Each structure stands twice: as C-alpha cells, then as structure tokens.
Amino acid sequence: MNSSSPILLFDSGVGGLTVLGEVRAALPQAPVIYAADMAGLPYGTKSEAEVAARVAGLLGRMAERYQPRLICIACNTASTIALGMVREVLETPIVGTVPAIKPAAALTETGVFGLLGTEATMRQKYVDDLEHAFAVGKRLLRHGANDLVPLAEAKLRGERVSIDAVAEAAKGLVLQEHGREMDTIVLACTHFPLLEDELREAYGADMRFVHGAEGIARRIASLTEGQDFERSGPDRAITTGELEDFERLAPAFARYGLDRLEKF
Ligand code: DGL
Numbered sequence: 001m002n003s004s005s006p007i008l009l010f011d012s013g014v015g016g017l018t019v020l021g022e023v024r025a026a027l028p029q030a031p032v033i034y035a036a037d038m039a040g041l042p043y044g045t046k047s048e049a050e051v052a053a054r055v056a057g058l059l060g061r062m063a064e065r066y067q068p069r070l071i072c073i074a075c076n077t078a079s080t081i082a083l084g085m086v087r088e089v090l091e092t093p094i095v096g097t098v099p100a101i102k103p104a105a106a107l108t109e110t111g112v113f114g115l116l117g118t119e120a121t122m123r124q125k126y127v128d129d130l131e132h133a134f135a136v137g138k139r140l141l142r143h144g145a146n147d148l149v150p151l152a153e154a155k156l157r158g159e160r161v162s163i164d165a166v167a168e169a170a171k172g173l174v175l176q177e178h179g180r181e182m183d184t185i186v187l188a189c190t191h192f193p194l195l196e197d198e199l200r201e202a203y204g205a206d207m208r209f210v211h212g213a214e215g216i217a218r219r220i221a222s223l224t225e226g227q228d229f230e231r232s233g234p235d236r237a238i239t240t241g242e243l244e245d246f247e248r249l250a251p252a253f254a255r256y257g258l259d260r261l262e263k264f
Helices: 017-026 048-066 076-089 101-107 125-134 148-156 163-173 192-203 213-223 243-247 250-255
Strands: 007-011 032-036 070-073 112-117 139-144 184-187 208-210 236-239 260-263
Touching (some): 007 017, 007 048, 017 032, 017 213, 032 048, 048 076, 070 213, 076 125, 101 125, 101 184, 184 192, 192 208, 236 243, 243 260
Parallel strands (some): 007 032, 032 236, 112 139, 112 184, 184 208, 236 260
16 A cells, blocks of 8 residues: 555545544544535435436546545545445445434434434435434424535535524424434535534524544545555645635635645
C-alpha cells in the first residue's frame, strides 16, 4: 500500500464534510480526497435507478483515477440505495453511511424517535430493515426533508439561513401523530448536522440529535489500522460541477483542511 494513497469521501455536495470532520479527528495524518457530485446534487429527489447509476459510475472512475485505499460514501441517500451494488463492482474497501437508528433507539426515553433524511432515503428497504432489527417496541416517525439540503449548502457558502425556513422544512416530523412525544431525532442525511443549531432552535433545546459520523470514522480507522499515511501534497476537494461555483465554498473546505479545489 502506497502511503500517499488517499481515503476518498464521496457525497452529492458538502454534507460529507460532517463525516470528514470526524475522520480528521481520528486520522489526522490521512491524505483525503473529498469528492462532491455537485452536477448531480440533490440526490434526495432522484429515483433509485438514477442515484445508483451515478454513484456506481462515478466511484468506478474515481477509484481508477485516484487509487484510493478506501472509499467512504458519506451520504445516506447514496449508501442506502447503492452500497451493495458498489461493493459488488469495486475491489476497494467501501464504508457506507447508514441512518443511526440503532443508537437512537437505545437512547430514546419516551420510546418515540424520529428519522429525518431525504425523501429517497425514507423509502429505502435498508431503512425498513434497520427499523425492524433495532426499533422493536419503539415508535419511529419518518420525515423526508429535501428542502434542508439547499439550506445546508447555502450555510456553508456563508449565506444567512433563516430559522423559519429550517423549521418549515423540518416540521413534518412533529406534526405527525405522537410527534410531540419524540425526544430523539436521527439526522439521516449528512447535510443535516451542518444545521444542528437551527434544528435545535426549531425542535426545542431538549431534543437529542444522533448521527453516524463518529462511528463511521471509527470504522475507517479500524479498517486502515497499521497502514502508513503520508501526504504528498495538499488535500483536495473535487467537483463534477463547475469549478467557479465550487470555489465559493473554498473557505468552508479550508476549515476541513481541503486546500486545493479541482474539477473531476
Ligand atoms: N447528503 C446526502 C445524504 O446524506 C443527501 C443530499 C442530497 O439530497 O443530495 O443523504
């Protein structure tokens, strides 16, 4: 294994940065490529076939070009739809991001907890299976909040995000039967922890939020244990979209140690 071989983190946009933050904390020496499919953003409104084709096609080409030691699909929508398929076609180890239903089910005291993700994630069998395995005897309320994705993207571009807009996009969870009994919410979209302050204001200070970023970083650390890491240049973020648009995110990427921006 070449010590400068990167870990490649993939998302439709900036959401995967919430995973990268934890990867940095666990593996500060690891060279990283952050790949954003900005030309395909958002995934949450797309069909399963469309997401699967994009993710498998792009990851195949990226694996060939960058020879990563590991790929992390830092996106719940892409993972719940395409993880199995991508693992079948690539030899590179793949770590997915799946809704943190298990830890949230263990945390809820009222027995009612929520799942907030994209509409595409909400309808996946992967999610049904997690609910059947880990939420027996509990009540899981689901809400697809596609509108939170552009708000998170805007926040990272440095734009002001209104609490009212976040609350409007998120309210479908509490308005359901038993919604008021909810004490824990799974943030099942990697974009959503970027709006945690706004979501806390919308749902109330006592609401507990759970997401999988720390667990994913632990998994990546365990799969790369014993490997040497050495950077041969600055870490980069790559985009399938226009470089000019991507450059508006440069200050946010720099905060995550991504100092070079390129078009894929
Ligand atoms: N960040 C992605 C996720 O975790 C979704 C954003 C999108 O709709 O593209 O599901």
